[in-house]
Amino acid sequence: MSAAPVRKFVLEELENIGSPLRYEEMFHNPEDIDDAKEIMIHLIAEHDLIPLLKTMKKRDHYTFYHSLDVLIIGCLLMNNLYNEPEKLEDAALGFLLHDIGKMNLPQEFAHLKRKLTVEEFEMVKTHTTEGYQWLLENGFSETIARYALNHHERLDGSGYPYGKTEDDFTISEKCLMVVDVFSALTFDRPHRNKFSVTEAIQILLQEDNTFEMNMIFSLMSTLRLNPQEKTGSAEPAEKFETVVKLHPPKKYTASVDAIINWKRNTLAESITTLTNALVEDDRRAAFELFFEMCDGMSIENIFTNVITRTLKEIDHQYKNNYITKKSSIDAAAVIQLVVDYMTRDRTRKLPMNEGNVLLTTGHSDDCIYKEPVLTWYITENLLKIHNWSVDTQSSRLHKSTLMECIEKNKVNIVGFSITTEESFADFSDKAEAIRKNFPEVKITAAHSSLTAINRNVIDFYNVHPKNFLKYAKKCQESWK
Incomplete structure (x- = not known):
C-alpha cells in the first residue's frame, strides 16, 4: 500500500487520541515524536495493516487507540535506550500488534462498566496466547509474536500467561510492559476515569520488583515533569514525595530519577546485607534490619518483596559457591522462624473460614x-x-x-x-x-x-x- 493514504489514516487517528496535545505537551522532543509517527506510517504501509486496524477499531476502539499510543510512547522510550533503527522498527511493530489477541474476545468485553468476573478475566488473559498464535500463523516472526505473548508477564513472576521471570525477557519486551500500563492508566475507560501522568508513574513505581525500574526512570526523563514549564500537561514533581519519601530540590527534573534510583539501590543492598547477617548467624542484626525494611509494608509485600527475595539471594549465594549448603539451610531456617511467627501472630485469633x-x-x-x-x-x-x-x-x-x-x-x-x-x-x-x-x-x-x-x-x-x-x-x- 502506498504511504499517502496510510499517512492520512495515521494522522487522523492520532488526532482522535489527542495529538498533538497528548504527545507534544507530554514529551520533550518534537523531532522524536515525528520520527515515531513516520515509523508507524512505514510499518502499516509495509505490512498492509490498514484493513486489520480498521477491523480492530470497529470491534474495540479502545484497544485500537491504545495500540497506536503504545507504539508512539514505546518508540520515544526505546529511542532513549538505544538508537538502532532496525531494532526500533521490530519493537514498534510488536508494540502496535501486542493486543491483537483481543480480536478473539467477545466484543461486549470492551464496553463493560463493571469489574470482570473470575471466568471473564480468565478468558481475557487468553489474548496473550491467542495473539501469539495469530501472529505466527499470519507470517510474523517469533520475535514479533513474543510481544503479544509477554506483555502481561512481570519480572517477579507475577504476570501471565506463564509467570515468567526477569531473565526471560528482552529489553524491548520490558519496555512494552511499562508503556502498556502507562498508556492504559492515562486513557479513559468505561469503568474509570484516566489517571494523571504523575499518578500513573506513582502506580508503576509502587511495583518496584514487577517492572524494570530503569525503564520507568527513562520514561520519567522524557516526560515534562518540570512545573516551571506551564505548557506541560504533567503535574508538578512534588507529587512524587509520597512515593520517594524525600524532599527533592526546587528544580525538579532528572534529579527525581537519581533520588528514586537511590531508594531502589538501597533496598537491593539491604537484601544482600540481611542475607549476609543470616549467613553469619548474626540474628540480632538480621532481625533489626528485617523489621526496619518491613516498616510500613503490607504483609503481601513483606512476603513477596523481602522474604522471597532474601530466600532467593540465599539460593544465589549457595549456587555460586559463596556459602556452604549448611550455611544456606541455616539462614533459610531463620527466615522460616520469622515467617512462622508472623503467620501465627496474625491467625491465632481468626477462624479459618474463607475456604x-x-x-x-x-x-x-x-x-x-x-x-x-x-x-x-x-x-x-x-x-x-x-x-x-x-x-x-x-x-x-x-x-x-x-x-x-x-x-x-x-x-x-x-x-x-x-x-x-x-x-x-x-x-x-x-x-x-x-x-x-x-x-x-x-x-x-x-x-x-x-x-x-x-x-x-x-x-x-x-x-x-x-x-x-x-x-x-x-x-x-x-x-x-
Missing part, C-alpha cells in the same frame, strides 16, 4: 529456598494470614489418597506443582479425576512450559503468591 486449599509441594528433602517449594511456602502462609485453611501434601501423593483428602477437607482449590516431565502425566491424570469427581473444585498449576498441558483441566495457571491470593478471593466472592 480450603490443598497444595502439592516438592519432595520433603527440598530446601525451602528452591522452586517450586519457595512459591508454595509463601503462598501457603499468605493464604493462612488471609483466613484460608491450607493443607500441604507431597506431589507424590497417590490419586486415590488425593481424592480422599479433597472430600474429607472439603477442598475448594487444589494447587499442583509440576516440576518434571514425568509429573505432567501424573498431573493430567489427577486433574481429570478431580474434574470427574469434584467438578466444583478449582484447579491451579505452575510450570514454565504449561503449553504442554491441556488447558481444559486448569482454571488458573499462574501461581505467583499474590496472584494466587487474588484468584482465591475472586473464587470466594463467586461462592457467596
